Amino acid sequence: MSASAGLNSSDRKAGFDLPAWLARYGTLASLAALLIVFSLARSDVFPTVDNLLNIMNQVSILGTMAFGLTVCLVMGLFDLSISAMATLGGYVATFLLVQYPDTISVPLAVLISLAVAGAIGVFNGLIVSYLGISAFIATLATGSIITGAMLGISNSKTIITGIPDEFLVIGQGSVFGVSNPILIMLAIGVILWLLLEHTQLGRHLYAIGGSAEASRLSGIAVKRYAPIALAICAGCAGLGGLIAASVLGAGRPQGVGDTYLLNAFAAVFIGASSLRPGKFHIIGTFIGVMLIGVINNGLSVMGVPTYWQYIVQGVLLIIALFSAGLLTMRRH
Amino acid sequence: MSVSSPETRPALSAPEGAALLAKPDSDTVLEVKGLVKEYPGTRALDGVDLQIHRGEIHALLGENGAGKSTLIRLICGATRPTEGQILFEGRLVELNSPQQAQDLGVAVVHQHFNLVPQLSVAENLFLSQTLPRRVGLFVNWTVIEKRAAKLLDRVGLKINPWTEVSGLRPDENAMVAIAKAIGSDARIIILDEPTSALLPAEVSILFGHMRRLASEGHSFLYVSHRLAEVFEIADRVTVLRDGRRAGAWTREQMSRKTIIKAIVGGDKPWIDDTDGGRQDLGEPVFVANGLTGGRVRELSFELRSGEILGFAGLPGSGAEEALDLLFARSAASGGQLKAHGKVLRLRSPRDAKNAGIALVPKNRHAESLLSGASVRENISLPNLHRFVTDPVTRFIRRSKERTEGKEIATRLAIKMSSIEASIDSLSGGNQQKAILARWLASGAKIFMLNSPTAAVDIGAKADIYNLIREIAASGAGVIFTSTEVEEFPRVCHRVIVFRDGVVVGELTGAGATEANIMHLAVGGEDER
Numbered sequence: 001m002s003a004s005a006g007l008n009s010s011d012r013k014a015g016f017d018l019p020a021w022l023a024r025y026g027t028l029a030s031l032a033a034l035l036i037v038f039s040l041a042r043s044d045v046f047p048t049v050d051n052l053l054n055i056m057n058q059v060s061i062l063g064t065m066a067f068g069l070t071v072c073l074v075m076g077l078f079d080l081s082i083s084a085m086a087t088l089g090g091y092v093a094t095f096l097l098v099q100y101p102d103t104i105s106v107p108l109a110v111l112i113s114l115a116v117a118g119a120i121g122v123f124n125g126l127i128v129s130y131l132g133i134s135a136f137i138a139t140l141a142t143g144s145i146i147t148g149a150m151l152g153i154s155n156s157k158t159i160i161t162g163i164p165d166e167f168l169v170i171g172q173g174s175v176f177g178v179s180n181p182i183l184i185m186l187a188i189g190v191i192l193w194l195l196l197e198h199t200q201l202g203r204h205l206y207a208i209g210g211s212a213e214a215s216r217l218s219g220i221a222v223k224r225y226a227p228i229a230l231a232i233c234a235g236c237a238g239l240g241g242l243i244a245a246s247v248l249g250a251g252r253p254q255g256v257g258d259t260y261l262l263n264a265f266a267a268v269f270i271g272a273s274s275l276r277p278g279k280f281h282i283i284g285t286f287i288g289v290m291l292i293g294v295i296n297n298g299l300s301v302m303g304v305p306t307y308w309q310y311i312v313q314g315v316l317l318i319i320a321l322f323s324a325g326l327l328t329m330r331r332h
Numbered sequence: 333m334s335v336s337s338p339e340t341r342p343a344l345s346a347p348e349g350a351a352l353l354a355k356p357d358s359d360t361v362l363e364v365k366g367l368v369k370e371y372p373g374t375r376a377l378d379g380v381d382l383q384i385h386r387g388e389i390h391a392l393l394g395e396n397g398a399g400k401s402t403l404i405r406l407i408c409g410a411t412r413p414t415e416g417q418i419l420f421e422g423r424l425v426e427l428n429s430p431q432q433a434q435d436l437g438v439a440v441v442h443q444h445f446n447l448v449p450q451l452s453v454a455e456n457l458f459l460s461q462t463l464p465r466r467v468g469l470f471v472n473w474t475v476i477e478k479r480a481a482k483l484l485d486r487v488g489l490k491i492n493p494w495t496e497v498s499g500l501r502p503d504e505n506a507m508v509a510i511a512k513a514i515g516s517d518a519r520i521i522i523l524d525e526p527t528s529a530l531l532p533a534e535v536s537i538l539f540g541h542m543r544r545l546a547s548e549g550h551s552f553l554y555v556s557h558r559l560a561e562v563f564e565i566a567d568r569v570t571v572l573r574d575g576r577r578a579g580a581w582t583r584e585q586m587s588r589k590t591i592i593k594a595i596v597g598g599d600k601p602w603i604d605d606t607d608g609g610r611q612d613l614g615e616p617v618f619v620a621n622g623l624t625g626g627r628v629r630e631l632s633f634e635l636r637s638g639e640i641l642g643f644a645g646l647p648g649s650g651a652e653e654a655l656d657l658l659f660a661r662s663a664a665s666g667g668q669l670k671a672h673g674k675v676l677r678l679r680s681p682r683d684a685k686n687a688g689i690a691l692v693p694k695n696r697h698a699e700s701l702l703s704g705a706s707v708r709e710n711i712s713l714p715n716l717h718r719f720v721t722d723p724v725t726r727f728i729r730r731s732k733e734r735t736e737g738k739e740i741a742t743r744l745a746i747k748m749s750s751i752e753a754s755i756d757s758l759s760g761g762n763q764q765k766a767i768l769a770r771w772l773a774s775g776a777k778i779f780m781l782n783s784p785t786a787a788v789d790i791g792a793k794a795d796i797y798n799l800i801r802e803i804a805a806s807g808a809g810v811i812f813t814s815t816e817v818e819e820f821p822r823v824c825h826r827v828i829v830f831r832d833g834v835v836v837g838e839l840t841g842a843g844a845t846e847a848n849i850m851h852l853a854v855g856g857e858d859e860r
Binding site for chain 2: 194198199200201203204206207210211213214215216217218219220221278279
């Protein structure tokens with residue numbers, strides 16, 4: 001394996017290195033290929049501006065959550081509480097608006113609900129940094145606690161009546177024909193891209209994810225970063241759930257985030273296999289999110305049964321991770 | 333090299349030396365003749381002879397890189413020799429796999445004993461064997477318990493076979509590992525630094541068991557850094573140096589002086605020709621007073637501007653641990669530390685860095701490199717705060733970061749395709765230079781370097797030595813430690829030697845020879 005790989009890289013130094021190209025651009029190429037196939041197959045419905053906006057709208061909540069998840073995966077932390085956090089984000093906002101219609105305005109309700117999510121994220125981070133429990137387990141536990149708390153507070157009842165129109169605008173309004181959820185997703189994407197790529201915080205997150213010990217010995221206060229990363233992730237998950245509640249016009253106390261959990265991880269990991277193999281990054285995550293959106297939309301436009309969406313998505317995830325891993329393996 | 337015994341003279345080159353040593357009797361269980369092992373670019377072994385007799389405890393000595401581990405790997409079948417022969421009980425064998433060596437009765441007990449701590453002693457003993465079954469299906473634990481009890485009895489361990497290994501003392505661990513070796517019918521047991529984790533009392537228990545097993549006909553090849561132990565236990569000693577046999581002695585012929593001389597080679601003179609010595613040293617920059625923590629006790633020293641101070645000692649002596657302590661990587665329990673005349677209270681590596689201290693740790697890949705990141709990112713890691721646009725958003729000015737990285741990389745002549753190249757694409761020497769560049773860019777005034785030339789090829793070593801001298805010449809204070817004793821005379825102005833956590837001596841200038849360092853590090857009186 002290593003011998004043949006060595007030959008490849010030296011032989012093809014000047015020429016074209018297919019495995020390296022695939023690892024870098026494979027996901028982007030398959031996204032393009034899917035777009036072409038679906039466009040040819042249903043040229044009347046698929047390749048239209050309306051459908052593109054439709055696809056983006058369908059993935060906007062997923063995208064918002066996946067961008068946040070990217071931040072903590074950069075540091076090497078798995079956040080499994082995002083599904084519960086999304087439920088919380090939507091439910092807390094609607095709950096406040098319905099319970100205190102006179103005192104709490106829509107912006108304030110949004111702010112409070114995101115602050116609660118963020119605070120739980122900080123709590124997750126403190127458990128990880130100072131109790132030494134792995135993020136995987138810690139967030140699984142807090143996720144369960146949140147789910148239980150939501151069910152308790154709500155008495156398992158969905159909030160439907162009394163949600164003000166100003167709140168519904170968040171998910172249902174649009175600017176120049178582009179729906180608000182798309183704009184929110186793109187805004188979060190740009191902000192987190194700037195944060196990860198161009199600020200000291202982002203660089204430290206990448207450094208810790210690369211080697212926590214090297215970072216610590218370079219004078220970075222490693223323990224401070226898990227609360228920050230997990231709070232950002234929790235905030236984004238809460239925002240995603242809040243948009244979902246607004247789109248739906250209802251505050252559900254359970255199950256809002258469940259559909260997004262696996263897809264968000266899939267999107268971020270597909271993203272880590274494109275352009276910069278082996279690294280989590282916002283643009284990659286965006287590609288991953290779009291890929292999932294295009295598959296789901298394209299297959300349903302072509303009339304393929306829904307269950308195929310899951311199968312195709314799973315196969316794609318394996319291929320993407322394998323091709324990225326191939327390049328990483330060869331590097332060492 | 334001057335020689336006292338007739339056996340040592342021809343050992344390095346002439347085959348008649350081997351003939352003299354190998355008494356042609358059936359007592360030789362393992363014989364190795366003219367073993368050569370070449371790796372790309374290096375000759376790890378260059379014609380080594382070794383005989384191990386039945387019931388003998390044979391010590392194998394040598395510095396790091398002398399070829400000890402290569403020799404062991406060849407004997408246990410982990411790799412094949414380029415040239416030379418291996419004979420078991422007079423029979424020429426070709427070992428293609430560790431399994432083959434095991435079938436011939438060779439077992440290796442590694443430094444950390446290779447036991448699974450969560451499993452019981454009995455389970456560990458038979459881990460690599462086919463277990464007895466009932467109805468060809470279920471493991472027959474009754475038989476296993478009986479066999480385990482029998483084995484433990486043979487090595488003289490009085491423990492329940494179902495004890496979890498994690499609950500055992502270090503010497504019991506060692507004995508379980510040896511029992512495991514005997515359980516696989518090993519005739520020759522190779523012990524690779526088995527005592528490094530053991531307390532003195534535990535060592536003597538282990539030695540007692542070893543002597544008894546040797547008298548029953550088992551042979552031991554015993555690798556250790558601790559000379560005193562070798563004198564206590566070994567029937568014979570073979571010393572390797574630079575891939576060759578530097579000598580072999582029987583118990584009666586051994587003396588500390590000859591053996592140390594064989595290990596380190598001819599006493600190399602003070603090579604530092606570029607440096608004027610201590611006369612141009614400046615003010616004290618780093619002063620420790622009675623610093624205590626972990627293994628290190630009551631450490632006091634004064635490091636002056638422009639000085640390269642060596643911390644020497646055997647593994648576990650506290651020399652390396654002192655660096656971690658000084659960088660607040662491990663906690664100090666007492667003592668005082670001053671830098672540039674100011675008292676330091678260091679609670680974390682971050683505090684140490686902010687006080688202008690730099691640490692280059694020993695294991696580049698685990699402790700200092702950011703694998704997968706660029707050279708630029710590796711150099712700027714501790715220095716990002718200098719490139720931020722403002723204290724709130726903390727955006728990084730990448731052009732400034734890049735310019736500074738390029739500048740220092742050029743100054744240190746780091747060979748790379750560009751500053752954006754992946755750090756993984758650089759050679760070991762250039763990676764290490766990038767790590768040094770990181771700290772030079774940070775403006776540190778106190779440099780602590782742990783084995784900075786580890787896993788670096790010969791040519792790059794000289795570059796790094798020069799770089800260390802330049803760092804000192806620029807007015808910084810440098811503390812240097814290494815697992816290779818020969819580096820101290822080459823690099824340091826002054827060397828302090830650690831043994832059992834305390835400083836046992838100081839050597840300056842021409843007195844800081846390898847042999848003098850070893851004498852202090854090994855310790856004890858010259859008993860022979």
